[in-house]
Amino acid sequence: xxxxxxxxxxxxxxxxxxxxxxxxxxxxxxxxxxxxxxxxxxxxxxxxxxxxxxxxxxxxxxxxxxxxxxxxxxxxxxxxxxxxxxxxxxxxxxxxxxxxxxxxxxxxxxxxxxxxxxxxxxxxxxxxxxxxxxxxxxxxxxxxxxxxxxxxxxxxxxxxxxxxxxxxxxxxxxxxxxxxxxxxxxxxxxxxxxxxxxxxxxxxxxxxxxxxxxxxxxxxxxxxxxxxxxxxxxxxxxxxxxxxxxxxxxxxxxxxxxxxxxxxxxxxxxxxxxxxxxxxxxxxxxxxxxxxxxxxxxxxxxxxxxxxxxxxxxxxxxxxxxxxxxx
Amino acid sequence: xxxxxxxxxxxxxxxxxxxxxxxxxxxxxxxxxxxxxxxxxxxxxxxxxxxxxxxxxxxxxxxxxxxxxxxxxxxxxxxxxxxxxxxxxxxxxxxxxxxxxxxxxxxxxxxxxxxxxxxxxxxxxxxxxxxxxxxxxxxxxxxxxxxxxxxxxxxxxxxxxxxxxxxxxxxxxxxxxxxxxxxxxxxxxxxxxxxxxxxxxxxxxxxxxxxxxxxxxxxxxxxxxxxxxxxxxxxxxxxxxxxxxxxxxxxxxxxxxxxxxxxxxxxxxxxxxxxxxxxxxxxxxxxxxxxxxxxxxxxxxxxxxxxxxxxxxxxxxxxxxxxxxxxxxx
Numbered sequence: 001x002x003x004x005x006x007x008x009x010x011x012x013x014x015x016x017x018x019x020x021x022x023x024x025x026x027x028x029x030x031x032x033x034x035x036x037x038x039x040x041x042x043x044x045x046x047x048x049x050x051x052x053x054x055x056x057x058x059x060x061x062x063x064x065x066x067x068x069x070x071x072x073x074x075x076x077x078x079x080x081x082x083x084x085x086x087x088x089x090x091x092x093x094x095x096x097x098x099x100x101x102x103x104x105x106x107x108x109x110x111x112x113x114x115x116x117x118x119x120x121x122x123x124x125x126x127x128x129x130x131x132x133x134x135x136x137x138x139x140x141x142x143x144x145x146x147x148x149x150x151x152x153x154x155x156x157x158x159x160x161x162x163x164x165x166x167x168x169x170x171x172x173x174x175x176x177x178x179x180x181x182x183x184x185x186x187x188x189x190x191x192x193x194x195x196x197x198x199x200x201x202x203x204x205x206x207x208x209x210x211x212x213x214x215x216x217x218x219x220x221x222x223x224x225x226x227x228x229x230x231x232x233x234x235x236x237x238x239x240x241x242x243x244x245x246x247x248x249x250x251x252x253x254x255x256x257x258x259x260x261x262x263x264x265x266x267x268x269x270x271x272x273x274x275x276x277x278x279x280x281x282x283x284x285x286x287x288x289x290x291x292x293x294x295x296x297x298x299x300x301x302x303x304x305x306x307x308x309x310x311x312x313x314x315x316x317x318x319x320x321x322x323x324x325x326x327x
Numbered sequence: 328x329x330x331x332x333x334x335x336x337x338x339x340x341x342x343x344x345x346x347x348x349x350x351x352x353x354x355x356x357x358x359x360x361x362x363x364x365x366x367x368x369x370x371x372x373x374x375x376x377x378x379x380x381x382x383x384x385x386x387x388x389x390x391x392x393x394x395x396x397x398x399x400x401x402x403x404x405x406x407x408x409x410x411x412x413x414x415x416x417x418x419x420x421x422x423x424x425x426x427x428x429x430x431x432x433x434x435x436x437x438x439x440x441x442x443x444x445x446x447x448x449x450x451x452x453x454x455x456x457x458x459x460x461x462x463x464x465x466x467x468x469x470x471x472x473x474x475x476x477x478x479x480x481x482x483x484x485x486x487x488x489x490x491x492x493x494x495x496x497x498x499x500x501x502x503x504x505x506x507x508x509x510x511x512x513x514x515x516x517x518x519x520x521x522x523x524x525x526x527x528x529x530x531x532x533x534x535x536x537x538x539x540x541x542x543x544x545x546x547x548x549x550x551x552x553x554x555x556x557x558x559x560x561x562x563x564x565x566x567x568x569x570x571x572x573x574x575x576x577x578x579x580x581x582x583x584x585x586x587x588x589x590x591x592x593x594x595x596x597x598x599x600x601x602x603x604x605x606x607x608x609x610x611x612x613x614x615x616x617x618x619x620x621x622x623x624x625x626x627x628x629x630x631x632x633x634x635x636x637x638x639x640x641x642x643x644x645x646x647x648x649x650x651x652x653x654x655x656x657x
Contacts, residue, residue, distance in 0.1 A: 054516040054517075054519075161606050164606075191369040191370055191543060192369065192543060192544065192545075192584060192587055192588055193369060193583065193584065193587050193602060193603035193607075194602075194606075195588075196587035196588070196589075196600040196601065196602035196603070197604075199589070200599065203595055203599075218516060218517065220591070221588070221589045221590065221591045224589070224591065224592070224594065225593060225594060225595055225600070226589075226595060227594075244594050245592075248591060248592040249592070258518060259517065259518065261521075262517045262518045262520065262521035263517055263546070263591055264520075264521075264544065264546030264547050264549060264550060265546055265549060265590070266545040266549050266573060266585055266588060266590075267549060267573055267574070268549045268550065268569045268570050268573050269570070269574065271549045271550035274550075278521050278525055279518045279521075279522070282486055282488060282489070
């Protein structure tokens with residue numbers, strides 16, 4: 001896994017991101033939130049890796065670590081072969097121009113006082129690719145690429161609909177011609193009919209521009225549709241990675257099985273026959289995760305060994321990796 | 328048998344400074360006893376306003392129920408004033424509602440116990456002690472552990488899923504005839520969504536309550552609903568038994584909705600998603616023609632020249648509002 005290959009755009013090795021819990025006036029540290037706890041994975045060029053899990057499992061933190069918006073507690077983040085984890089801010093800038101990010105909330109992620117043209121063109125100025133006021137042509141091109149009418153360049157975000165705003169966000173992410181785009185729940189805030197438009201746009205752009213995606217979402221059916229491989233996270237750890245078809249047909253981890261069975265299928269005949277594994281209880285707090293396998297208190301096949309031992313991610317063949325001692 | 332609740336030609340309009348918004352424009356629907364109904368549509372199509380109008384929870388101004396009837400147990404609820412005793416004795420007691428945001432629909436400065444006993448004391452005239460005992464029972468039923476001690480807890484001490492369980496318990500506390508759940512699971516994770524939906528189904532079966540699930544996700548209602556209403560820009564455009572709506576949809580909007588969601592187990596190499604082109608319409612100054620016309624793939628000259636089509640039978644208890652009804656799917 002740690003072998004460096006020129007094909008891999010991203011290689012994450014033993015990444016840990018702990019946030020301190022402080023208390024009192026002196027902000028004494030009393031513990032850690034282990035948002036990301038020792039995860040490793042790679043994303044190949046032109047690939048889409050899906051990252052799924054419930055809220056609070058650390059999927060967004062992982063994305064932010066790759067963008068180096070957080071400085072990880074430990075571990076290595078190799079982006080096109082260079083390690084970002086120890087880089088200083090001024091060195092990071094050039095690396096970041098090759099990464100784009102699309103965020104969940106198309107309302108909160110666009111400055112309401114900037115016109116669309118500035119929003120999309122600003123990354124070009126920041127990375128020194130264009131001068132202020134001279135990026136009009138490139139912005140116009142970007143508008144066309146994402147399916148927006150260039151005559152809307154002078155409008156402000158509230159004049160766009162939710163789907164159009166998400167297109168603006170995509171145009172901004174594409175501005176500097178990045179090789180990697182971190183898509184953090186890009187469609188969860190959109191209506192279903194608009195969701196499909198954005199998913200199709202992302203797929204077309206990937207084919208046309210040779211992009212690599214890390215696609216973070218909680219909706220497994222969307223993730224599975226867009227991704228080549230899917231990684232499932234639970235409380236800061238990756239518990240299963242497999243190619244998308246394989247994960248659906250042959251899920252190995254009991255949590256993945258439960259996630260799959262919880263997704264509603266819009267067909268009553270199938271739905272009524274499906275047995276649903278309803279998970280008991282709730283996700284425990286990442287400040288005090290259960291010992292051993294984090295999932296054992298909610299697992300229906302847990303044995304005593306699960307309480308003591310942290311299961312390792314083991315390859316079961318064909319790159320299907322799972323962290324469960326009962327498999 | 329007459330339905331438990333019959334909404335006839337309901338119209339709720341909002342006067343805004345940009346113009347008149349016909350949020351609900353002639354909606355008719357029936358809710359039978361012990362039935363689970365799905366009301367499906369995208370944001371802004373008027374599904375929530377329809378439900379709020381039934382309970383007269385529309386703030387006026389700007390909103391106004393300008394026409395129609397809401398017949399509940401033979402009585403037109405719209406004849407009552409919103410703040411009248413008669414309406415208050417129905418709202419929360421006979422027709423209860425669960426809202427989307429469990430965060431904002433519980434009062435953050437009152438304990439769970441206080442919020443649970445309030446409706447029991449008001450509607451069922453229970454003593455404080457009896458109400459508390461009933462509250463503990465209810466919390467226990469919706470799966471909140473250690474219910475007795477949790478009565479003193481505040482909403483922020485509960486997780487999102489737990490809060491929605493509390494909302495379900497409050498809504499069912501007066502043993503209502505109808506429970507309206509407005510996007511009850513939009514703010515929670517899929518695993519919690521599955522828990523909550525199973526819970527709601529168990530609870531309405533136990534209490535012999537009818538349930539209306541309002542949602543934008545067709546998948547959510549597939550497992551539970553017996554009948555489905557599909558709404559688009561203020562009107563019902565298709566309704567019928569759940570199996571017909573999902574397996575044999577006849578309105579091009581319903582067909583589009585089903586085709587644009589990714590199916591589990593399908594990757595993009597197997598099937599590209601078919602999005603519905605364009606955007607949902609702006610409800611101000613709507614044209615007289617079919618509101619779906621600009622997005623419809625099958626539109627004909629008839630659609631462009633005639634007013635919005637009325638619902639017409641296309642099968643047994645299956646209705647669609649379209650001039651150009653698609654043939655039955657093979």
